[in-house]
Every structure is written in C-alpha cells, then in structure tokens.
Amino acid sequence: MIIFRGMLLLMLAMNFTCSAASWRINYPRPLSEDDRRNEYPLKLLALALDQTGVNYQLIASDRIMPQSKALKRLMDNREVNIVWSMTDEQREEMLLPVRIPIYKGLIGWRIFLIRKDMDSRFKYIQNLEHLLKLNPIQGSDWPDTKIMQANGFEVVTATEHGALFAMLSAAQGDFFPRSIVEIWDEFETNNPRNNIEIESRLGLRYPAAMYYFVNKKSVPLANLIKTGLEMAIKNGKFDELFLAVHQPYIDAADLKNRTFYQLQNSYLPIKTPLHRKELWFENKQPIVTTDTSAIEPQN
Incomplete structure (x- = not known):
C-alpha cells in the first residue's frame, strides 16, 4: 500500500494528470500474422493504462524485429519504447524493468x-x-x-x-x-x-518473471505502467484478465x-518480488512427484 500511494504521489508531482497526459507507446511488431504472443501483453498494458485515465496510443513498430533486436533498439531508445521479456540480471542492468510479472510466473x-x-x-x-x-x-x-x-x-x-x-x-x-x-x-x-x-x-x-521493460531514461513511463498495474491488482481486474486468457491453457x-x-x-535478480504472493500463480492442484528431484513448485 505504501508503494502504491507513493507511485500515485510521484505521478501527481510530475504533473501526469489524467486529463493532461498523452502517451505514444511503440512496441515490437509480431514476427508473423500467426504470432499471437503479443495479444495478452497488449491487453494487460491497455488495462493498466486505462486504470490511470491517461490518453495513449499503442503502436506496432514499422519493422518486424526478433526479441534480441527489439531489446537492443529499446536500449538505444530507437523505434520502440517498450518490450516485454523474461527478466535476468543482464537485462535489468541494461533496461528499466516494471517489476510485476505479467504472466504471474x-x-x-x-x-x-x-x-x-x-x-x-x-x-x-x-x-x-x-x-x-x-x-x-x-x-x-x-x-x-x-x-x-x-x-x-x-x-x-x-x-x-x-x-x-x-x-x-x-x-x-x-x-x-x-x-x-x-x-x-x-x-x-x-x-x-x-x-x-x-x-x-x-x-x-x-x-521466472516476464516484465515490461522500458529505456533506462523512461522513468515516467515505467512509473505510469506500474501505477496502472498496481491499481488493476488491487481492484481485481488484473486477475480477471489473466484468468480469462490463461485458465483454458492451465486446464x-x-x-x-x-x-x-x-x-x-x-x-533471477535479487529484486524479483517473490514475497508478494498476489503476483504469482498459485497451483491449487497437488503436483505428482516421483523422487526428491521432482518437488512441488513453490511461488
């Protein structure tokens, strides 16, 4: 709660009000017409931005680019200003993560x-x-x-x-x-x-966690996305979207x-929020195991 309020106060202090803010957010174009991996991250990103009330546009990059190239373009602040990717220490050194796992682990x-x-x-x-x-x-x-x-x-x-x-x-x-x-x-x-x-x-x-990443200098954008995600977590809309999309796959x-x-x-970076149980998928079924090297996963 302290973090959530702090993010709101930071946005207000930086004059990112609902009525005045306007954002153009460029993301990597899918690799093909059949590539559906962007669908859920875009829906969740739109949900987060809607929570904040800002005006925004989500725009695919002009060119198709594999993830490695997209991350490099993001680091150089060219063509894209957001990428969603699995985190590791190297990526968090090069880029600015929004540390909320979009797939709940x-x-x-x-x-x-x-x-x-x-x-x-x-x-x-x-x-x-x-x-x-x-x-x-x-x-x-x-x-x-x-x-x-x-x-x-x-x-x-x-x-x-x-x-x-x-x-x-x-x-x-x-x-x-x-x-x-x-x-x-x-x-x-x-x-x-x-x-x-x-x-x-x-x-x-x-x-493992997949995050939204932005350029190191794009602190306002990272704060905006994090604030919207925290609001969606608090009001249940994050989990509602997550389950609507992924429950069939889980089943x-x-x-x-x-x-x-x-x-x-x-x-896994030390700042990964493993302590926040609400951010991670909870398996409600017992996992079948056969020996000590097959253990029930813990969040």
Missing part, C-alpha cells in the same frame, strides 16, 4: 513439444537424471537457455524463433520446453512436418497429472 512452468517418434522414450523417464540425457532446444539469447545449462542440460540453440520448431522436427534436438501459456498456440502454428506433439506427463519448473496442461522437475534459477 507461469512463464517458468514448462511442458514439452516433442516429435511423435520420441513419445515412447519420454514414457520411460522417471527422474530428472533421465531427462538430463536428452537435449532441449532453446533460443540462443534466451534467459531459459542459461538456466537449463546451469542445471546440467546440453542445450541446442538457434537465433530465430521459427527455426527452433524446424530443428525439433528434423531431430536436431530432443524436446522443446515451452511455457504453458505459449505452447498451445505455437503447436497449432509451428508444426512443419506434422510430426510434433505435446508430451503429456512431464514438465520443468523454475522461478489443458493437466497439472495434477504431471511430474514437474524443479530447476534452480541463479540468474
């Missing part, structure tokens, strides 16, 4: 895309050590890649998002971990040889019948 709940011919192999996995013998596929500049490498995985990487699905399909890796809020849409639109499926028994879980993941292996995330 679900970005760290990972289930697997696999080739259909690997289905029987995955049925025999009984512990994390078995899974470590297989090679996950990830983006070369993703924080997830460093997390998995630090936990003992030999990760196969590529720079282009679309290439990762082709690599899996061509047996250049064994499985492609995706968050339960991403995997369903990506499965529908990225199955080049129709030989990929969603594995039904297993998952990985590590603490489809069938959490109660999956074994999630817990990984450590040593790259």
Whole structure:
C-alpha cells in the first residue's frame, strides 16, 4: 500500500494528470500474422493504462524485429519504447524493468513439444537424471537457455524463433520446453512436418518473471505502467484478465497429472518480488512427484 500511494504521489508531482497526459507507446511488431504472443501483453498494458485515465496510443513498430533486436533498439531508445521479456540480471542492468510479472510466473512452468517418434522414450523417464540425457532446444539469447545449462542440460540453440520448431522436427534436438501459456498456440502454428506433439506427463519448473521493460531514461513511463498495474491488482481486474486468457491453457496442461522437475534459477535478480504472493500463480492442484528431484513448485 505504501508503494502504491507513493507511485500515485510521484505521478501527481510530475504533473501526469489524467486529463493532461498523452502517451505514444511503440512496441515490437509480431514476427508473423500467426504470432499471437503479443495479444495478452497488449491487453494487460491497455488495462493498466486505462486504470490511470491517461490518453495513449499503442503502436506496432514499422519493422518486424526478433526479441534480441527489439531489446537492443529499446536500449538505444530507437523505434520502440517498450518490450516485454523474461527478466535476468543482464537485462535489468541494461533496461528499466516494471517489476510485476505479467504472466504471474507461469512463464517458468514448462511442458514439452516433442516429435511423435520420441513419445515412447519420454514414457520411460522417471527422474530428472533421465531427462538430463536428452537435449532441449532453446533460443540462443534466451534467459531459459542459461538456466537449463546451469542445471546440467546440453542445450541446442538457434537465433530465430521459427527455426527452433524446424530443428525439433528434423531431430536436431530432443524436446522443446515451452511455457504453458505459449505452447498451445505455437503447436497449432509451428508444426512443419506434422510430426510434433505435446508430451503429456512431464514438465520443468523454475522461478521466472516476464516484465515490461522500458529505456533506462523512461522513468515516467515505467512509473505510469506500474501505477496502472498496481491499481488493476488491487481492484481485481488484473486477475480477471489473466484468468480469462490463461485458465483454458492451465486446464489443458493437466497439472495434477504431471511430474514437474524443479530447476534452480541463479540468474533471477535479487529484486524479483517473490514475497508478494498476489503476483504469482498459485497451483491449487497437488503436483505428482516421483523422487526428491521432482518437488512441488513453490511461488
């Protein structure tokens, strides 16, 4: 409550009143017409801005840019002035995070895309050590890649998002971990040889947060977004939107019948608000576990 009131007072002191403020906010254009990953972050951003009463425009960048380029453009204060991305220490050093996890931590709940011919192999996995013998596929500049490498995985990487699905399909890796809020849409639109499926028994879980990031100098914009998000959290509209969009994905993941292996995330910045339980997804179903390396994830 103290933080929330402080943000409001700061906005008022800087003359960002509801009647006078007008904002033009440029975000990275989706990678393709089928890429739906921007939909929820844009809805949540609009909700936050609506809470504050400011006038605003959300405008896609003229050019398509992968996340690595978007983050570089944001750091240089060119073409875009907001990007949503998973956080790590390096990104928080380069950019200014709004430290409210927009996916409530679900970005760290990972289930697997696999080739259909690997289905029987995955049925025999009984512990994390078995899974470590297989090679996950990830983006070369993703924080997830460093997390998995630090936990003992030999990760196969590529720079282009679309290439990762082709690599899996061509047996250049064994499985492609995706968050339960991403995997369903990506499965529908990225199955080049129709030989990929969603594995039904297993998952990985590590603490992770996806934030809105702005340029280091864009403190007023960060304050505006944070204030709106805090207001939406307080009045319940944040959770209302989150569940409206993601409850079907959570249900489809069938959490109660999956074994999630817990990984450590040593790259999670110390300022991550893990103490604020209202910001994180709470799993209400018991997680099936088989040994001490598969433990119930904690927020």
